[in-house]
Amino acid sequence: MRSLRIAWLWMTTSFKAAPLLMTISSVLVALRAVAAPTQTYGVSLLVDGLAGDRSSTIALGIGIIVGGLAVSFVADVVGWPLQDTAQERMAGRVHADLLDVTTGIPGLTHHERPDVADRLELVRERAWRMGVGAEVLLWAFATVANTVTVLGLLGSVHPLLLLLPLLGASRIWSAYVSSTRQHKAWEDSLPQERLVDRLIEVSKDARTGLELRVFGLGRVLVERIFSLQTERYRRRVEAARWGGKVDGTVRLAFGLAYAAAVVWVIVRARDGLQTAGDVVLVLLLAPQVDQMTGGIAQNVHWVGEVVRSFSRYDWLREYAKDNSWRTSTDPAPARLSSGIELRNVGFSYPGSDSAVLSNVSLTLPAGSAVALVGENGAGKTTLVKLLARMYDPTTGHILVDGVDLATISPDSWRSQLSAGFQDFVKFELTAREVVGIGDVSSESDDAVRAAISRGEAESVVAGLPLGLDTQLGKKFTDGVELSGGQWQRLALARAFMRERPLLLLLDEPTAALDPDAEHRLYEQYAAAARIAASETGGVTVLVSHRFSTVRMADLIVVMHNGRVEEVGSHEDLLAAGARYAELFELQARAYR
Template sequence: MIRYLRLLAELLALNWRLRPLATAGLVALCLAAVPTTPALALALREAVDGIVRRDPRAAAASAAVAAIAYAVGLYLRSLAYTLETMLGDRIGTLHIRRHIEEQLARLDGLDHLERTDLLDRVTVLRGTAWRLNHAPWQAVVAVCDALRLGLLLALLAAVTPWLLLLLGFAAAPLWFDQRGRRSIVDAEIDTAEAFRLQRHLFNLATTAAGGKELRVSGAGPEIARRQRQAWDAAVSGRFRARIRSALWTLAGWTLFTGGFTAGLLLLIDRTARGEASAGDLVLAVTVAMTLRNAIQDTLFAVGHAMSGRTLVEPLLWLRGYAAAANTTGGRTPPDSLRAGITLDGVGYTYPGTGRPALDEVSCHLAAGTVVAVVGEYGSGKTTLVKLLTKLYRPDRGRIEVDGVDLDDLATVEWRARTSAAFQDFGRFHIRFGETVGIGDLSHVDDPDRIADAVQAADARTIVDRLPEGLDTQLGRPFDGVELSEGQWQRTALARASMRADPLLFVLDEPTASLDAPSEHHIFQRYLVRARKLAARTGAVTVIVSHRFSTVTGADHILVLHKGRLVEQGTHDELLAAGGRYADLYGVSVA
């Protein structure tokens, strides 16, 4: 609760910093509306007493004051609601959602994308950031409504102090309502995975990529059934939580109704015995009738403010996770490599799995060398390059760059000295020149640098066939040109060639979508590029491939099997050893 209140204060400060006049005006409107209801009750009492005293002028004036108080209160609350909605939507959507996205973007690695606890909370936050900025304003409204409620109770106490007992009964719905909302918070997080599953299945059935196979296989109805099943599981879990919440709320209001009825009976008895005037009776009845709405408004505002905890818990958790995850050092990578990259007992296990993806891997990648990583599918090749690019952090062991622990290097700066093309490359539906240029944002608008990268990837023919060359929009969903799988892969290779001075150059199965002649041609081009980078910065080039015939020109070859480094050496050395590499190479070229 303390962290939640601090966050509410932080959000109010954000409103003040971004919209000071609107923020001050909203607070003023809320406070100005507080005395209008008590003023209405007092004016009605004076009007009735004026009638009893046969003073029509006083009665008429008091009635006019009552009408003005009612109209002003209604107008102020309506204006405050409109202004609060505007602030909540604008700041919540434009600034708080950006803050959430920045927290995610600030995470160094990719392992968070495979953690269900984080994905559950992101699911809750997605699309509802605007609700966060409504929470502090609902807290302000709750305070103002509480002040109004306090004034009304003071008026009741002036008639009889016994009516102050209603305050205790009024607290019951608040406590019970909090208990109910707590179950809703828990249910939304517990069912977030089911929501993600149904969204994934829906996208699978409604996109072209999955739609082809579903139609050929006839699996569409089964996917639809599973999507409905996941949706029903998610909705039913939240529905049960809301039923429990409603029962808690009903219990609280039942207690209040009993106390409220007893208070009214007491007022009627005092009036019948002449212990209060007719005006006091009208005042008490008016306040008593208004009291229910005042309590309901207060609880409603408190409830809305507290409902923000549904989003605050995931946001605070995300902040804490980001702070704990980004604990790497701030040292700057060297201008060029002298010794190279050393792995010492490196191991990594994916969350939720029992078998290590890498286990006790130790080797040295000398500066200026081309290192090939080979092995069967699932041997740990891609995991290794993800550790080198700091997308993951080792569970065990350490990686050193010229004797400095990779964890001690600033991640952003290390990535700025890294180029990579991955097997699961991105298909960015932007202009072709941009999808290549984002490989080095500082040169995204540099046509000469982009042209060199395109040439390095042997992708010049792709550009020549595009209707608008580098300015061609990509992707059919955006009325652009759709590339073939091989063309997308060449585009990814071009993107990886944008940086002129990397210390680490990674090609992770970069030609899996190309035919054998094209693959051989690409590898020859990149071996030449690797030699140029080695001469310039001592860069280490790491090539991952399952085709053994393409990596024979590497300076050093690492052979992985079930996460362990079982052999290493040159192509000739490994063939002479007659071990696993020799066997797999013989199969690949047979």
Template sequence: MTGPEAERDTRVTLRTVVRALGLLWSAAPGWSAGFAALSLLAGVLVPLDAWLLARALDTVVDGSGRGAAVSAVALLGAAAVTTAVVAAVTRYAESELARRVALRAKGTLMRAVARIAGLELLERPAFLDRLRLAEQAGSGAPQVLIQAVFGALRAAVAAAGLIVVLAAVSPWLVLLTVAGSLPAAVAAVAESRDRARMLWGITPGFRREMFYGTLLTDAGAAKELRVFGLGDLLHDRMTTELRAIARAQRAVERRAALAQGGLAAASALLGAGALVWGAVQAVAGTITVGDLSMLVTGLAGLRAAAAGLVRCFGDGHHSALVFGHFEAVLETAAAAAVPTPPPPGPRLHTVRPTGVELRDITFRYAAGHAPVLRGVSFTIPPGAMVALVGANGAGKSTIVKLLCRLYEPTSGSIRWDGRDVAGLPPDAVRRRIGVLFQDFVRYDLTVADNVGFGDVRRLGDEAALRAAVRLAGADTVVERLPQGYRTMLSRVFGGTDDADGVQLSGGQWQRVALARSLLRDDADLMILDEPSSGLDADAEAALYEHLRTERGGRSCLLVTHRLSAVRHADAIVVLAGGRVVEQGGHDQLLAAGGEYARLYRRQADGFGRPADAAAG
């Protein structure tokens, strides 16, 4: 590393340590101050113990009298008791401080990630790698930094005290011992950089290993794994990733062991030479027995303190590098976050609402990729049901994500009652939307939570929950559950009894998720992406009749590829290849004989019924 690079690395490390200490202080100021005081006291006790032992021996040897000897030994014993008590209290304080800091760090990180406005950042592999390291840093790095910073404080105080008491015996031995520790400090910094680079390099492998491990233990994947015989394949892939990770870790640890072993041997030889010198001086009468004792214990303590400083410096440097990922994620997430609280913006409603309009929308997921949507324009009038249809891959679900402000259009605009939503906080728009995603989440929680998450303001409102469940046609599902709305829809958190949780069928989950999307009864727009994909024909017909007659004047965008469900929609928008190729009513589009008519007749033929009869 060049001089400027080393200087920049030092500045970054110091800045990160300062921020980590700021997190430490904000999480537990009282415990931080107490732990610092204990560390100082522990450091002072090390040279004090060595000095008291030397004085006690000299008092006994030179015949100063019984009283003086007893007093000296009593002081030595009191110091030993104090050292033991301080060590025990310090361990407890360190554990408590680490718990509080880890809790604060985890909460800060997860809150920042939850505030990210869209999905683009969460789909970047580099950000996900950094996020994994940030999670590790948030849970482990603060504790290591606590140990490193306060351990260094303790070791520095101990070393300073030992240098003072040992200098009276031999300043040159002290100087040699301290100088012998400098190469170890340099090696510790090099090792920490090496280890940090290794962690960054193996993070993608860790994510792949976790993915394979999750598949092997996931109940939802169990059927395919067994039917297709994938268990051994996934196990082998997971093991391959683990072996690659182990190789990288082993290489770093081997280099560290070689460097540390050589330096430790050199330090031991230096210490042995110092002890030989001390013994010769004691025999010659140049130093006292107490001085020799202080030399033995003091040099051992000084080497231990120097080694502790080196270790703490290396651990602290490494933890600071890792904690830098924590800081980087917070900074990146803050730049992409929804403002809290949202800044005041124009109201969505106007005196004359005009609905939601997509105006010449083009969108690509990444620069250089082909557009997924090209010049898409259509309107969802107030109170109308608009169906968005097309083959798989036409871009229907992408439009849903754009309407929910999970992505921003590459070009074009989305206007709500004439106002461009790009000028509104994403949360202000989302509060006016109820949405059922095609890949909706199945929360391993109660029915009440699964429905109530659609509007956390109504999470405890039983009447509102029941109304949404009834509208979604899920009331018969809930009525049959052993504990009604308190039934856990999972066995993940239950006990040994099967009654502790219930597993729903795909269609039942679809109804529960639909109820969640309908809970927000003050929403202006309902977005339903394939709401009947898990339902049979009768249930599908009943659902759409419910939505047509009981949606309370809300606009509705119905996204589906099942065209039998959209005959009664106020308007149908046909998407193909990322473009709107047709718009109109059911009869109008059939008569036009275009893409909609082709898709409709193909589906009708697939169900074994004449297209004309199906159209009626």
């Protein structure tokens, strides 16, 4: 059943990309495939007509030969440009579909599981092979038409000659098993390939250049890459050698069998059992049969590659469907009345049995500013990801005004969020776009400049040669590179694009700034949070290691080993004299 689905996906994708072009091309390739063996039949008629002095047979033979030449000429002149265009459209459609499917997966699970990441990498790497699917499909149509014609002509001479193409099928088998073995070697070496790609990326990335040189890692990286490459190629060369031996043996046997068949037809012709035209027909069909079976054998690899690529694409579509949270259809609320509640929430990352969060129960009141504190690895960032619904809890529930977050559409929920992260993305776009993508629905100049002002990034924009129109990133001509702090200020401005979010997530977004700049920015965030709280009941969640910032929050949540250990205001937690008070005293002592 799945094989039929994959074949249907291949065919429909090809024809949907260019329906008219594919239809015309299919007819032309079929005519071109039939033309050559039909002309051979015309030659055989011509020989028989000359031998028997039959004018009608001579005329028919000449007519078939000329007609075949005309069909081949038209098919070549018109067909090749159409096929090239159809293939280009097919490639464009495949890449657009892949982008649509992968970006449509709402969660991050596929990035966290190595087995899924390997398969996704294989889908992306081999996507171009689906792009040639239109060409391979046309070749398949041509092969069917050519095979039927050749079989018909050989059978007209003698039914036993139909065994020759069947013997040629052994070459198809050898090509298939060789292709399968090489594909297995390729897939087995995929983890090394991913690691090699990553190491090459590290070795040429300007951001890693300093440490690579300081610690003398250049030779270490080169040796590691060489070792991995050697192992990759060893597997693939062994598979290729094995396939070459099998294919060579089978091809030799087929060649000997066809030679014997030609001798047999000649002997029958001497005995008067076959005509001279029959001998000519078999002789001229010999290279065509060899070409037909050889072509099939050679293209079995490509058919296999296209089928496997569409099989992976089918897997990706099914994976995206299974992980699309299709049952989450409720709209996000326009405002919060009670707030967000975590009820016995537990979470483990995909592929791991270790719990990152355990039995977390917590209420984030509507209109409140909540700070998450704790040592590294306490689970703060994971909790932020769950609130943004990048994952669903492994156990327990997150309720938004009493409604399970798992029932709310992820797109609807995220349209009500804004966020700033420590590991922000350096989007190498124009400065206007870098900020404006924080809210693509209101990417006007006024909104962008207002966000830049709130994020205190005016000095960054003022220093750019073309202002907001400046291309950022050294990878582009005339692109401008920014410092870490400048990139972070633009990322903070991006977080200010949505003025009234229901949930504002700030996961150490000012780590690259000095304490004074951080304090000023958090005052801006606090002012924005108060406005959002009064108008929409919005909640602000802050993760920071600086307690001078944390103390501004209405509610402070102390996390330890994936659990909530303390909850309260700054004054209450200091008075309790527990973990928060200890952490606060340690940091305060460092500033004295």
